[in-house]
Amino acid sequence: xxxxxxxxxxxxxxxxxxxxxxLLDPDDFSLHDAAMIARESQKCGADAILVGGSLLYSNxxxxxxxxxxxxxxxxxxxxxxxxxxxxxxxxxxxYLSLVSGRNPSNLIGEHVKAAPIIKQTGLxxxxxxxMLIESGAVSSVEFMSNTRPLPRSKPExxxxxxxxxxxxxxxxxxxEAGSGAQLSVPPELIAAVRKWVDIPIIVGGGIRDxxxxxxxxxxxxxxxxxxxxxxxxxxxxxxxxxxxEVRRQSKS
Ligand code: 1GP
Numbered sequence: 001x002x003x004x005x006x007x008x009x010x011x012x013x014x015x016x017x018x019x020x021x022x023l024l025d026p027d028d029f030s031l032h033d034a035a036m037i038a039r040e041s042q043k044c045g046a047d048a049i050l051v052g053g054s055l056l057y058s059n060x061x062x063x064x065x066x067x068x069x070x071x072x073x074x075x076x077x078x079x080x081x082x083x084x085x086x087x088x089x090x091x092x093x094x095y096l097s098l099v100s101g102r103n104p105s106n107l108i109g110e111h112v113k114a115a116p117i118i119k120q121t122g123l124x125x126x127x128x129x130x131m132l133i134e135s136g137a138v139s140s141v142e143f144m145s146n147t148r149p150l151p152r153s154k155p156e157x158x159x160x161x162x163x164x165x166x167x168x169x170x171x172x173x174x175x176e177a178g179s180g181a182q183l184s185v186p187p188e189l190i191a192a193v194r195k196w197v198d199i200p201i202i203v204g205g206g207i208r209d210x211x212x213x214x215x216x217x218x219x220x221x222x223x224x225x226x227x228x229x230x231x232x233x234x235x236x237x238x239x240x241x242x243x244x245e246v247r248r249q250s251k252s
Contacts, residue, residue: 005075005077006124006171009171009172010200017251018217018223018224019048019222019223019246020046020047020226020243021048021049021050021223022041022048022049022050022230023079023204023227024038024051024227025053026051026061026064027053027058028230029230034067035067035068036071037230038068038071039071041072042072045246047075047223048076048077049068049072049075049077051065051085051090052078052079052085053085054140054141054144055144056084056085061087062089065078065089069090077091077094077126078123079093079094079096080094080096080114082110083117086114086118086123088123090123091123091124092123092124093125093126094126095111095114095128097111097129097130097165098132098145099130099170100133100150101145102147103145103146103147106130106147127171127172129161129162129165129166129168129173130176131150131158131173131174132145132147132150133150133152133185133205134152135178135181135183137181139178140178141176142178152185155188155193158192158193159195159196162193165197166197166198171199171200173200173202174204175189175190176205177204178205180205180206180228181205183206184205185203185204185205187215187219188219190219191219194219195220200223201221202225203225207225207242208226208228209229209242210238210244213242213246226239229242
């Protein structure tokens with residue numbers, strides 16, 4: 001068993017396993033509903049729960065993470081919008097560098113603010129290349145980070161960014177269309193990134209059904225993230241369908 005979360009993820013992905021991560025924004029759920037979703041996520045075979053948002057309005061972050069940790073045994077991984085979204089109760093955090101943009105705050109500034117706190121909490125930071133992909137409308141990440149997304153019609157440009165991030169030592173690459181995106185990350189772009197990089201590829205934003213999840217996996221994604229779908233009336237049932245599809249595409 002690999003000692004680190006990144007080690008475990010990389011090992012599983014290298015063996016051909018496909019993973020499914022469920023994203024919860026603390027603003028969108030009560031503690032009661034979050035606990036219920038955490039239990040259901042684990043039951044249907046999700047591999048981890050991500051927690052975060054571009055901007056948090058609620059003030060129950062630590063409580064939220066503790067509630068999830070009590071409700072399930074799958075890892076709870078932070079997906080922070082900025083350096084304030086940290087909690088010692090989580091298992092690890094995606095240490096995100098927004099490499100598609102050219103804003104120094106998202107490339108090093110927030111990281112410097114977070115580093116001493118991460119050290120004190122003992123959280124495992126997972127160096128992750130975060131790449132925002134054009135998706136039909138201005139996303140919260142685009143607005144908040146004041147950066148431009150990569151054009152969806154330029155797969156080779158995205159591949160060059162991902163490769164540069166791998167050369168810089170990042171352990172994961174996250175292709176992000178943005179929460180609730182009209183258009184999810186195009187398969188051609190995922191395939192181009194897959195051709196050039198060896199590190200695990202996460203794809204999220206606008207994935208609302210199992211067919212779309214399969215399209216991303218077929219193109220070369222290793223990890224599927226869904227968030228918004230849980231807000232739908234039949235959200236739990238869609239989550240179960242997506243989890244089943246990810247399992248079907250998984251080699252082990
Ligand atoms: C957003 O990639 C995630 O950061 C998930 O997006 O909410 O559209 O599923 P959705």
